[in-house]
Amino acid sequence: MQGKSTILVDQNGVQFRDLNKNKKLDIYEDINQPIEARIDDLLSQMTLEEKAGMMFINGAPVSADAKPDGKEGLEGPASRMASVVENMDKLKMTHFNIWSIPADPNFFAKWYNNTQQVAEKTRLGIPITIASDPRHHFSNTIFSMSAKGFAQFCEMPGFAAIGDENLVAEFANIVRQEYLAIGIREALHPQIDLATEPRWARISGNFSEDAELTARLVKPYIRGLQGEKLSNGIACMTKHFPGGGPQKEGLDPHFSFQKGQIYPGDNFDYHLIPFEAAFEVNTAAIMPYYGVPTDQTDENVAMAYNKTIITTLLREKYKYDGVVCTDWGLITDLPMGPDVVWKARAWGVEDLNAADRALKIIEAGCDQFGGENRPELVVQLVKEGKLTEERIDVSIKRLLKQKFELGLFDNPFVDETKVNEIVGTEASVALGEKTQKISMTLLKNDKSTLPLSQKKFKVYLENIDSAAVANYAEVVATPEAADFAIIRLNTPWYPAETNVPMAKGFHHGDLDFKGDEKQRILDLLNKVPTIVDIYLDRPAVIPEITNAAAALIANYGASDKSVCEVLFGNTAPQGKLPFELPSSMDTVKNQKTDVPYDSENPLFEFGFGLEYHKKEN
16 A cells, blocks of 8 residues: 555656655655755754654554544543544654554554555655554563464563574564564564563563573564664664663562662673673664662663763763663653552652753653653753754654664555465464473473373363363363362562552562462362463462472463473473572572572572473383
8 A cells, every 4th residue: 555645756757755745856755865865854844843743752542443543442541542643733743652453453554554644644744653562472461562463472581491593583573574564663672671680570571681691682583673674674672771670679660669770789781781782783772761770870860861871871882873762651740540640750850840851861862752742842942942953853863764764754554455464374373382382491390290191181270271171181170080280370479559550560579479379279289299380470489389299380471272282292391491480589589689590599590491201101
């Protein structure tokens, strides 16, 4: 599909998109001109308001009727969000990230093309860039978007458990093709923080606690997504510089109850190693995290407000000249309901007003504000003489360069007829399921309990679909009637005490089972030989469960079918732990937040993983 209305031919027979509707070929419309010349030409035509709008990216609803200004099928927060059309018209915004989308990717592709047609009709015809968080994982956390219509791979710790660079490249290439097919052109990933604090709520988005392993795997990830040229690739916004893992007590700085980002092991530089790898493969953008690098710079302010982090370290030491976009919501408090306000993540600068917060972020060296719709603040700062338009132009050039490199000015549309041929193919779905299975990590296997012989056993089940298991064994109703039990568990977490609804969904708190729940599990394990499968979105503390289980296996996002395929021997687990599993909560509390694999006498060390042995007939 293409917006035919803007296609003109000049006197030399050159076809071009007349984006500013002046019926002549401008330099920025000329595909044969150097990108720098095209940027300069467009920049000279932009108003201050248009520049300010480009510096903001926020969520956009996608209606079921595929209309850019439609509301059909929208529920919850999406129903209250301004449409893309409203934000383009009123705020001159040209960057959006999308969360919930229709289950059928064809509807999104149609919505995307319709939205680009609206963008084409704006004063300068600047195309929009659509960004997304990860959408290709079998996930139980709030940080990964629903994989509707896409292949479902294991989460990132699963790829680290496998450790295969070629597999990561293959995965990233599938993501690239599927994103391209529907119009997503910027990935708000990879996340390459290090899981050195096992209580942190965002470990499922990381590869590992090991910097070298993470660095090794992020290179094929970015290469696979960005492609040889961005014109056929996805711009990666790598996060969260300079590493968001070492949060005190694992409390996430999305929220005011967090206690700072700390470095008791003096290990700040260790967390930079994965980012150095990302710079080597030219990540298109960088996102700093919310946290305050406590006592590491000349002022204790959050990363995106911190000039030492963004300018001195990122821009000057690493010579990084790509786009730097803040994490979401650093300026504006967000009402969440009656008497509930989610505070802006303005840590260390809470006393500044919104305009001065924006100024400090720009002066720190950032180009774009994530999760905000406040371009009027930038306009105000320039008109008040606090900020020069020349400084704004520096950021706009970076943002325009990315749009030009993505090819959006030349043809932003997708071919709606090709979506079904590309998205969710049989081959990509099969590869996704393969990663779910082979990433699983066998931690204990007494008397070679696993793999179970199919059809020979009666099994009692908890937290796993009996219909799935019935294809492999006879399912019984009680432990007493069973030869084995199979139980699926999630790593424990305990909601924070807060009135902010989203915070209650973060997997914070201790990593061990407690009280009645723990005793209930142990009672089952002591009643019948039990295979325990545990989902490790964080490192679980499970010494008693390990001791009592007949077999223990870990997954990093896997369906019931994938688990059965491994437990019953159709696929062998290959994973090695991407982080250690501590032996107690005391050892968790005594380890250093910024140092990898340093808990005393871990239950299972980093890199541990058993293999299946052939059973004698």
